[in-house]
Amino acid sequence: MAKGLKFLLEIGTEEIPDWMIPPALEHLTKAFAGMLEKHKLPGRVSWVDATPRRLVLAAEKIEARQKDSVDVVTGPPKSAGEGAAQGFARKNGVTVDQLETVATAKGEYFAVRKQIVGRDTSEILAAELAGLILGIPWPKTMFWTKKGGPRFIRPIRWIVALLGSGVIRFEVAGIESGETSQGHRIFGKKKVKVSVAGYEKQMARNGVVVRSAQRRQTIENGVEALLGTGGLRLKPDAALLETLVFLTELPTPILGSFDRSYLGLPAEVLVTVMRHHQKYFSVTDADGNLAPHFIAVMNAPSDPEGLVVSGNERVLRARFNDARFFWEVDQNRKLADRVEDLKNVTFQRDIGSYHAKAERVVALAGELGGNEHARRAALLAKTDLTTDMVKEFTDLQGIVGGLYARAQGEPEAVARAIYDHYKPVSMEDSIPASEEGRIVALADKLDTLRSCLAVGMMPTGSKDPFALRRAAQGVIKILVEGGMATPFASLAGGNRELEEFLLDRVRHYFREIRGFRYDEVNAVLAAGVASLPDVLARLEAIRAVRPTPDFEPLAASFKRIGNILDQAGTEASRGTVDASLLTEPAEQGLHTAMQQALAVQESGSYEQRLAAIASLRPAVDLFFDKVLVNAPEAPVRANRLALLDTLRRGFSRIADFSEIVTG
Amino acid sequence: MDSFQTLIFKLKKYWSDRGCILQEPFDMEVGAGTMCPETFLRVLGPDPYRVAYVQPSRRPADGRYGENPNRLYKHQQLQVILKPTPDDVIDLYLGSLEAIGIDLKKHDIKFEEDNWESPTLGAWGIGWQVMLDGLEITQFTYFQQCGGIDLDLAPAELTYGLERIAAFLQGKESIYEIEWAPGFTYADVRFADEQQLSVYNFEMADVTALWQLFDLHEKECQRLIDGFADSSEKSRYPVLATYEHVLKCSNLFNLLDARGAISVTERVGVIARVRKLAVGTAQLWVAQQHPPEPQPAAEVAA
Numbered sequence: 001m002a003k004g005l006k007f008l009l010e011i012g013t014e015e016i017p018d019w020m021i022p023p024a025l026e027h028l029t030k031a032f033a034g035m036l037e038k039h040k041l042p043g044r045v046s047w048v049d050a051t052p053r054r055l056v057l058a059a060e061k062i063e064a065r066q067k068d069s070v071d072v073v074t075g076p077p078k079s080a081g082e083g084a085a086q087g088f089a090r091k092n093g094v095t096v097d098q099l100e101t102v103a104t105a106k107g108e109y110f111a112v113r114k115q116i117v118g119r120d121t122s123e124i125l126a127a128e129l130a131g132l133i134l135g136i137p138w139p140k141t142m143f144w145t146k147k148g149g150p151r152f153i154r155p156i157r158w159i160v161a162l163l164g165s166g167v168i169r170f171e172v173a174g175i176e177s178g179e180t181s182q183g184h185r186i187f188g189k190k191k192v193k194v195s196v197a198g199y200e201k202q203m204a205r206n207g208v209v210v211r212s213a214q215r216r217q218t219i220e221n222g223v224e225a226l227l228g229t230g231g232l233r234l235k236p237d238a239a240l241l242e243t244l245v246f247l248t249e250l251p252t253p254i255l256g257s258f259d260r261s262y263l264g265l266p267a268e269v270l271v272t273v274m275r276h277h278q279k280y281f282s283v284t285d286a287d288g289n290l291a292p293h294f295i296a297v298m299n300a301p302s303d304p305e306g307l308v309v310s311g312n313e314r315v316l317r318a319r320f321n322d323a324r325f326f327w328e329v330d331q332n333r334k335l336a337d338r339v340e341d342l343k344n345v346t347f348q349r350d351i352g353s354y355h356a357k358a359e360r361v362v363a364l365a366g367e368l369g370g371n372e373h374a375r376r377a378a379l380l381a382k383t384d385l386t387t388d389m390v391k392e393f394t395d396l397q398g399i400v401g402g403l404y405a406r407a408q409g410e411p412e413a414v415a416r417a418i419y420d421h422y423k424p425v426s427m428e429d430s431i432p433a434s435e436e437g438r439i440v441a442l443a444d445k446l447d448t449l450r451s452c453l454a455v456g457m458m459p460t461g462s463k464d465p466f467a468l469r470r471a472a473q474g475v476i477k478i479l480v481e482g483g484m485a486t487p488f489a490s491l492a493g494g495n496r497e498l499e500e501f502l503l504d505r506v507r508h509y510f511r512e513i514r515g516f517r518y519d520e521v522n523a524v525l526a527a528g529v530a531s532l533p534d535v536l537a538r539l540e541a542i543r544a545v546r547p548t549p550d551f552e553p554l555a556a557s558f559k560r561i562g563n564i565l566d567q568a569g570t571e572a573s574r575g576t577v578d579a580s581l582l583t584e585p586a587e588q589g590l591h592t593a594m595q596q597a598l599a600v601q602e603s604g605s606y607e608q609r610l611a612a613i614a615s616l617r618p619a620v621d622l623f624f625d626k627v628l629v630n631a632p633e634a635p636v637r638a639n640r641l642a643l644l645d646t647l648r649r650g651f652s653r654i655a656d657f658s659e660i661v662t663g
Numbered sequence: 664m665d666s667f668q669t670l671i672f673k674l675k676k677y678w679s680d681r682g683c684i685l686q687e688p689f690d691m692e693v694g695a696g697t698m699c700p701e702t703f704l705r706v707l708g709p710d711p712y713r714v715a716y717v718q719p720s721r722r723p724a725d726g727r728y729g730e731n732p733n734r735l736y737k738h739q740q741l742q743v744i745l746k747p748t749p750d751d752v753i754d755l756y757l758g759s760l761e762a763i764g765i766d767l768k769k770h771d772i773k774f775e776e777d778n779w780e781s782p783t784l785g786a787w788g789i790g791w792q793v794m795l796d797g798l799e800i801t802q803f804t805y806f807q808q809c810g811g812i813d814l815d816l817a818p819a820e821l822t823y824g825l826e827r828i829a830a831f832l833q834g835k836e837s838i839y840e841i842e843w844a845p846g847f848t849y850a851d852v853r854f855a856d857e858q859q860l861s862v863y864n865f866e867m868a869d870v871t872a873l874w875q876l877f878d879l880h881e882k883e884c885q886r887l888i889d890g891f892a893d894s895s896e897k898s899r900y901p902v903l904a905t906y907e908h909v910l911k912c913s914n915l916f917n918l919l920d921a922r923g924a925i926s927v928t929e930r931v932g933v934i935a936r937v938r939k940l941a942v943g944t945a946q947l948w949v950a951q952q953h954p955p956e957p958q959p960a961a962e963v964a965a
Contacts, residue, residue, distance in 0.1 A: 014753060015791060017776035052774070140778070142789040142805055144748060144817045154789070155805075157750065185757065186767045247773060278797050279775075296797060298771035308771045311796025311831065318733045318836075325731060349931075 004043060004061035005164040006196045007125075010181055011133055012158035015052040018246035020153060024136050025050055028057055031132050039124050041066060049211050051249040053182070055136075056210055058199075062163065066118030074102060075110035085110050122168050129161060130172040145174055158182060162196045184208050184249050187301060207301070208249045215245045219297055222253035227283070232291055235282040240275060247279070248299040256280075256313045260292045262320045265327065268399050269389070273319045276395055278312070326388040334408050335401060338383035345385055348466070350455040354382045357447060364443040368486060374436040377417035378443055380405060384418075398422040424474050427513050431478045438482045445471040445478075446491060453498045472505040479532040480509070488529040506532065510539060519661040520546070526656035538654045541606030550617035551610075555660035557620045558651075561644045562658045564629055568641050577646055581639040586619075586626035591643060593619040598650050606654055613651045620647075667829045667843040670763055671717055674741050674823065677762040678715035681755060683743065686716035691907060692914040695720045695781075696742030696822055700906055703784065703941075704948045706746060706806050709815040715743045717825070721914065723921035726861035729854045732837030736860050737853075739825040746818035748805065756803065756821055760795075764832065771796050779804045783913055783937045785811035785945070788820065800828050810945020811938075870924045877915040881936060884908035888943040897954060902947045909940045 009032075016024075025048045036043050036059075043062035050056060075088035078101055089096045092112045102111045134150055141151040150156075150173040159177040161168040170177050181192045181199075183206025194202045200210050209215045219241065223234050244251060262270065267290045274280040280294040296312050303309055342355035351357070358379055365378040384390045384401030393400070402419020406412065413436050420432035421440045432438045448471050459468050479486060492498035507525065510516045516539050524538045545551050582588045593616050600612035629644070631637045651657070665673065679685050689699040696702060696718035705712045718740050726736030745752060753774075757767060777792040779802060788804035802822040806814055826838045826849070835841050839850035887905040894900045916933055919925050925933055 015774035015776075140789065142807055142817065144805055146747075146817070147813050147815045155748075155750075185753070186772065190754075247775065280797075296771075299773050300768075300771045303769075303771075305769055307769050308796050311770070311798060314831075314834075314836065315797040322731070322733060 007059040008162045008196045009057045010160035011055040014154040018243050021050045021246045068118045069116045071114045073112045078108040125168045126170045130170050212245050215251050219251050226255040231286045233284050244297040252298045256309050257293050266403050269323050272393050330387040335380045335383040338386045341386045351451045360447050361443045368439050370439040373413040374439040377414045377440045381418050381421050431481050445475050450493050476509045483533045485531040523655035523659035541610050545610040550614040552662045554617045555657040556662045558657035575642045577643045584627050586622045590619040590623040673763050677759045683713040683715040688718050692721050696740040706818045708952050712746045723864040723917050728861040729857035741823040743821040747816040748819040752819045782934050785938045785942045811942040864921045880908045880911040884940045891947050906944045912937050
């Protein structure tokens with residue numbers, strides 16, 4: 001059995017934006033595997049990887065040819081007669097005596113047996129690869145040959161396509177595929193002849209580390225070597241590392257320094273300048289304080305004369321000077337004086353200015369029980385949008401407001417609340433640290449949701465320009481994790497659409513973020529939502545009790561009870577149980593057990609209450625085993641229905657157990 | 664060490680040797696080299712063109728009275744347009760850096776995603792900011808649309824930030840310390856300009872007068888746009904003069920903006936007014952350059 005051939009595809013481009021590369025590789029893998037499958041070609045993708053200038057796919061165990069196959073084409077039924085047979089034969093290029101008959105459930109049919117000769121794999125690849133390449137989806141494409149020409153993320157400049165030792169020839173965007181790659185722009189050859197087996201080594205000799213994992217390792221090792229044992233530490237930043245891995249072909253970290261005097265600026269500002277504007281890692285001392293150093297990653301092997309370090313240091317100095325300048329100028333006008341300026345800052349065209357928003361958020365913060373500090377913070381929270389610092393470093397909105405509030409002598413609680421009020425910015429982020437912060441963050445997000453939905457800005461599909469889903473998710477996270485018992489029904493401010501939207505995000509939060517099973521979430525929500533911390537408490541109780549042996553069988557019984565009561569319709573009166581009508585020992589037993597369990601419902605914790613409910617199982621089982629609910633005597637029947645109804649109502653306040661999926 | 668002007672000579676020579684027409688700066692106020700007719704109009708249509716020029720570019724809001732070492736009200740851009748884009752455009756660009764004395768083996772160069780868009784011009788493109796040792800030295804754009812019109816070719820636009828490059832090459836901390844010519848610093852040549860225009864733009868420009876000027880230029884521009892359709896001599900119609908009024912409006916908008924006279928809410932509306940003029944003029948230009956084929960004359964009656 002042949003081992004099959006190895007295949008290599010390298011799409012050579014101009015620099016692709018780093019963040020678009022991993023999804024493109026994922027698509028490429030699937031598309032290539034799908035193409036093999038479509039043509040029934042054995043083989044598998046062995047790896048994909050990329051640098052900014054090349055997307056690479058390697059495959060193996062590819063056969064040189066498709067297997068020959070036989071295709072049986074069924075024609076008209078035999079009963080259709082000679083004429084039909086002739087027509088069918090002619091259409092398939094055979095004579096009537098070459099026709100076969102096949103038996104089907106509907107009778108005998110004429111058929112033609114066709115020998116399909118397998119095509120050469122190279123021929124299939126040559127026909128498919130151009131479409132495969134241009135089919136990679138990108139967030140924003142361009143044309144470069146001419147209007148209406150092929151579109152890609154950046155111009156394609158070369159293509160390597162090799163199957164074994166042969167070249168797969170095709171053309172895409174005017175580029176002929178071949179066996180010639182390009183090395184690093186500065187540290188490699190313009191033309192590099194490559195082979196399937198030697199590709200990675202050949203590229204490495206030309207300044208290109210093809211594998212992203214290796215580039216990541218190089219950066220990490222380099223950083224470690226630079227920081228040495230001097231007590232300096234890297235401020236870890238996985239996202240920045242990923243960016244740098246896909247921004248370089250030959251990464252090498254360097255350590256730069258800046259003057260200590262800049263440490264007088266807030267660390268947040270310094271880190272933002274380094275990270276977002278310069279793509280530098282920050283460095284801290286052993287105590288976690290920012291140190292006057294940074295780490296940049298070059299796309300070059302070394303910095304022989306120190307020019308790269310000194311160049312980066314100069315750029316950073318200029319940036320820090322700018323930040324210092326903004327800080328000083330911004331202090332000329334206090335945040336409190338800037339409230340009026342918010343009248344000129346539009347929040348959204350149909351909703352109005354940030355000034356109007358600030359007024360609404362202050363009121364809402366009050367309704368949510370916010371104290372004087374919370375209301376003050378709500379008033380000032382958006383004023384930093386008018387500062388030069390935030391105009392320059394938009395990512396620092398809120399944070400700058402908090403820092404300025406502190407510098408301008410606002411109470412610490414106010415400064416802290418402003419600082420935190422955009423939190424949580426993601427599901428991984430923490431919620432605001434203080435009660436005031438949580439209230440302002442909540443009020444701000446709720447106001448955004450209420451006012452956007454009021455003007456019809458409900459997010460649809462991937463369109464969510466105001467990040468309303470994130471705002472709703474933030475509201476839920478703050479309420480749950482902040483233990484805020486704000487009545488859920490009050491959040492939407494009477495907007496039914498918003499209530500549904502929030503409920504949807506509640507489901508999402510508890511399932512996806514907190515990992516509760518979907519039936520548990522459904523069961524708890526079906527029993528009503530008073531407040532979100534209460535929902536959490538009930539879910540945790542269910543999670544704790546669920547593995548006990550009585551729980552799921554009892555849930556199944558609740559489903560049965562539900563069915564019986566539904567079928568009984570109006571007869572399932574909501575009357576009370578008449579103990580004197582309970583004749584069977586099993587129903588008396590259930591009644592007694594139920595009363596004991598009901599007593600626990602009034603005082604116990606959710607877990608105790610659920611345990612008490614679960615303990616009803618033997619009594620319930622015995623009841624269904626021994627007692628006929630639909631007794632012929634109407635009063636007995638009604639009484640038994642009342643018993644079940646009481647049971648269901650009494651024990652469905654934590655969760656609607658019939659929602660639990662059992663078995 | 665090259666002076667500022669030598670740097671410019673070298674870049675111009677480099678691009679001249681590669682088939683570019685060397686243009687002189689356009690003699691009107693523009694916010695960027697892109698706005699000059701040599702770029703904005705010439706990138707339209709199917710005719711090949713290669714041009715390079717230095718363009719003083721005015722950004723009134725960026726003025727700092729000459730006090731900030733890195734920010735200028737008016738900076739100089741070297742603008743290069745290559746239409747159509749040659750396949751080796753990036754190599755050509757890297758060659759220009761070598762030509763001004765940057766040894767790329769001793770530095771770190773990266774192309775980082777940065778797409779360009781000008782809402783006032785109805786123009787956008789895809790590209791990068793080119794980073795040299797962490798400093799943005801060039802904006803590299805493949806134009807896709809201009810004046811709301813999809814471009815026939817996708818020309819490459821290279822915009823060099825000359826002050827930054829000069830400060831980098833000369834190792835200066837402040838733009839004002841750059842040696843412009845032997846014995847003269849950037850401050851000697853341009854400080855007064857920065858200071859006085861900042862005073863005017865931020866403190867003294869008369870908002871009412873600026874609005875009146877804006878309205879006048881807008882009206883004149885629109886009159887010219889409207890007159891084209893009925894003109895019997897389209898080939899000599901003053902499309903270029905029409906465009907000059909677009910530029911006047913654009914600069915007045917920038918001045919009003921720097922003066923704080925345009926609220927955020929109004930902003931969108933004023934941008935739309937300028938864009939309407941830019942789009943209208945671009946359409947005129949295309950129609951003038953490549954008029955529709957004349958209808959075949961009806962058979963002459965016997």
